[in-house]
Amino acid sequence: xxxxxxxxxxxxxxxxxxxxxxxxxxxxxxxxxxxxxxxxxxxxxxxxxxxxxxxxxxxxxxxxxxxxxxxxxxxxxxxxxxxxxxxxxxxxxxxxxxxxxxxxxxxxxxxxxxxxxxxxxxxxxxxxxxx
Amino acid sequence: xxxxxxxxxxxxxxxxxxxxxxxxxxxxxxxxxxxxxxxxxxxxxxxxxxxxxxxxxxxxxxxxxxxxxxxxxxxxxxxxxxxxxxxxxxxxx
Numbered sequence: 001x002x003x004x005x006x007x008x009x010x011x012x013x014x015x016x017x018x019x020x021x022x023x024x025x026x027x028x029x030x031x032x033x034x035x036x037x038x039x040x041x042x043x044x045x046x047x048x049x050x051x052x053x054x055x056x057x058x059x060x061x062x063x064x065x066x067x068x069x070x071x072x073x074x075x076x077x078x079x080x081x082x083x084x085x086x087x088x089x090x091x092x093x094x095x096x097x098x099x100x101x102x103x104x105x106x107x108x109x110x111x112x113x114x115x116x117x118x119x120x121x122x123x124x125x126x127x128x129x130x131x
Numbered sequence: 132x133x134x135x136x137x138x139x140x141x142x143x144x145x146x147x148x149x150x151x152x153x154x155x156x157x158x159x160x161x162x163x164x165x166x167x168x169x170x171x172x173x174x175x176x177x178x179x180x181x182x183x184x185x186x187x188x189x190x191x192x193x194x195x196x197x198x199x200x201x202x203x204x205x206x207x208x209x210x211x212x213x214x215x216x217x218x219x220x221x222x223x224x
Contacts, residue, residue, distance in 0.1 A: 071199045073176070074158020100200050101161045104154075106168035113160065 003051060005041060008077055009058035009067065010118035013038055016055045019117050023095050024080075026053065058119060067119045074100050076113050076123035085110045085126035135209050138189035144182050146170045148191060151205035156195075158202060159183070 010016035017040055020026050026042040029052055041052035058064060070077060082088045085103045089112050093099065100121060101113035111125040138144055143166070150165045151157060157165075163179050166172040174182075183203060186192035190209040195202055 068199065072201050074160035074200060074202075075176075076160070100158050100202075102154075104161060104164065106164060111164070113158070 005052045005054050006078065007054035007056045008116070008118075008120055008122075009063050010055050010116070010120070011058050011064070012118060013040060013055055013057060016040075016116070016118040020053070020055065023092065023097060055118075064119070071115075071119070071121055074113060074121065077120040079111070079123035079125050082124045082126050085112060085124060088124055132212065134185075134189040135191070135212065138186050138191055141182070141185075143172055143174060143179075144186055146172060147179070147182060147186060148205060151192065151203060155204050156202045158200060162203065 008016075017028070017031070020042055021028060025045065027045050027048065028040065029043045029048075030039055030041045032039040037057045040055040042055070043050060043052055058067065067077070089099065089103050092114060098115045099112055100115065101111070103110050103112040103126075105128075107128075109125050109127055111123050113121050113123050116122050139148075146166055147162060150162060150169070159176060159180060162183075163174075163176050166174070166179065183192055183194075187194060191206055193204045193206050195204060
């Protein structure tokens with residue numbers, strides 16, 4: 001068994017695809033029409049054969065209250081690894097991305113949290129000693 | 132006033148105030164991360180949330196909503212009452 005896909009529930013698949021590719025820089029691996037929605041998965045250009053991120057519609061009635069509660073408390077839904085968090089924070093802010101937490105140094109890791117514009121907060125983290 | 136003394140009597144609540152003085156306007160998530168990683172305080176988010184309510188009712192923390200987010204801000208104003216009651220600049224005359 002291995003982990004090949006993880007997913008994030010988004011309120012608008014088209015907007016999510018734009019944000020996750022154009023702003024974050026991921027690449028589309030699959031984009032298949034599925035009735036009124038699409039099966040969209042992305043990969044990192046740093047690891048094109050690696051774990052895929054699925055952008056799933058969040059229309060189940062339980063999902064949006066769950067997402068709102070997390071966002072209210074500043075809790076990220078998932079986390080991505082970066083090499084240089086200071087540079088990435090600056091790059092994303094210059095593109096208009098809203099951070100609810102600037103890079104905070106926790107000792108072994110530095111982490112920041114931003115809004116993905118699709119109803120989620122996402123963490124980016126740099127393991128120290130990596131950059 | 133009892134609320135104020137009770138609020139600052141607890142070491143976790145004092146650590147929360149320390150972290151807000153270092154960086155004001157934090158989410159619950161950021162605060163919990165700082166308390167765990169910097170102070171070794173492994174309390175649950177619910178427990179920290181309750182500590183924040185005690186600080187809020189003492190007037191030491193303000194909660195402000197910005198859109199869908201909720202941030203916590205330090206307010207040192209209530210501490211003045213302590214210095215006024217027992218002046219810090221008076222020598223034991």
